[in-house]
Amino acid sequence: MLSAADALCGNVRYIRRMDFRGKLILAPLAGITDTTFRLLCRENGADAVLTEMASAKGLLMQPERTRRFLEFREEERPVGAQLFGASPDEIGEAAAAIRAMGFDFVDINMGCPVRKVTGGGAGAALLSNPVLAGEIAAAAVRRAGIPVTVKIRSGFGKDPDSYLDVARAVFDAGVSAVTLHPRTRSQMFSGLADWSHIGALKREFPGRVIIGNGDVRLPRDAARMIAETGCDAVMVGRAALGNLWIFQAMRSELFAPAGQAGLLAAPGRSAA
Numbered sequence: 001m002l003s004a005a006d007a008l009c010g011n012v013r014y015i016r017r018m019d020f021r022g023k024l025i026l027a028p029l030a031g032i033t034d035t036t037f038r039l040l041c042r043e044n045g046a047d048a049v050l051t052e053m054a055s056a057k058g059l060l061m062q063p064e065r066t067r068r069f070l071e072f073r074e075e076e077r078p079v080g081a082q083l084f085g086a087s088p089d090e091i092g093e094a095a096a097a098i099r100a101m102g103f104d105f106v107d108i109n110m111g112c113p114v115r116k117v118t119g120g121g122a123g124a125a126l127l128s129n130p131v132l133a134g135e136i137a138a139a140a141v142r143r144a145g146i147p148v149t150v151k152i153r154s155g156f157g158k159d160p161d162s163y164l165d166v167a168r169a170v171f172d173a174g175v176s177a178v179t180l181h182p183r184t185r186s187q188m189f190s191g192l193a194d195w196s197h198i199g200a201l202k203r204e205f206p207g208r209v210i211i212g213n214g215d216v217r218l219p220r221d222a223a224r225m226i227a228e229t230g231c232d233a234v235m236v237g238r239a240a241l242g243n244l245w246i247f248q249a250m251r252s253e254l255f256a257p258a259g260q261a262g263l264l265a266a267p268g269r270s271a272a
């Protein structure tokens with residue numbers, strides 16, 4: 001028997017199994033990806049959406065204030081909530097709260113470069129501490145009861161040096177997927193995202209779900225990222241600003257009969 005939520009979203013298999021492979025996912029964008037924006041993206045071809053980051057501590061200490069970042073509508077499903085924090089206990093407890101709120105998955109932010117976040121040991125600061133990153137992921141997996149994903153950058157300092165170690169720690173902890181935005185924290189948003197690191201991550205963890213992110217701007221870029229890196233899914237952020245239709249256009253490129261034909265239908269990249 002289908003629940004009302006399942007029936008509304010019309011993508012029952014996805015919710016139950018939460019298979020991220022072959023998906024076009026809206027990136028979390030603080031101050032932008034609210035429930036209205038996310039719903040419009042879902043209606044225009046995004047396969048899954050995420051809230052902006054919310055503080056795990058804030059959710060536990062000031063639930064009413066933090067919950068406004070975590071409002072969602074049934075029609076957004078599958079929808080994940082993103083948390084940041086530096087304490088495994090707090091992240092675990094907050095992840096359980098996220099499940100109780102009805103989200104389909106929880107994402108842990110290990111890439112935010114902003115000092116307000118890294119200063120407390122959260123976000124990109126965790127790229128310098130794979131052991132703590134693993135403990136945080138393990139606490140979330142233990143408590144959440146829904147799939148847990150982690151979003152990282154390629155390193156904390158100048159060099160992209162820690163993403164493989166952090167990915168190993170969080171995969172060992174049982175997370176379902178890792179998203180890599182291949183810029184370092186010190187790069188902030190300068191330069192280009194170096195997709196070769198997404199390829200390196202996929203080669204290191206061939207059986208795991210890797211979501212590529214960064215500078216996917218044109219419809220053909222999603223197909224190009226998959227072809228160049230072997231990533232399993234693509235996350236799109238800034239390109240959706242003012243152009244919600246980009247997801248449909250990307251899908252057309254991915255399933256185009258010529259050129260990058262059928263990338264999402266290739267073995268191991270189920271389009272389901």
Ligand SMILES: Cc1cc2nc3c(=O)[nH]c(=O)nc-3n(C[C@H](O)[C@H](O)[C@H](O)COP(=O)(O)O)c2cc1C
Nearest residue numbers: 027028029030052053109181214215216236237238
């Ligand atoms: C305004 C803005 C807000 C962002 N907020 C978040 C956030 O809350 N959580 C997060 O993990 N990343 C955040 N990001 C990073 C994006 O999710 C994404 O990783 C980055 O923009 C690269 O992808 P893109 O080139 O497709 O935009 C933010 C980026 C921007 C520009």
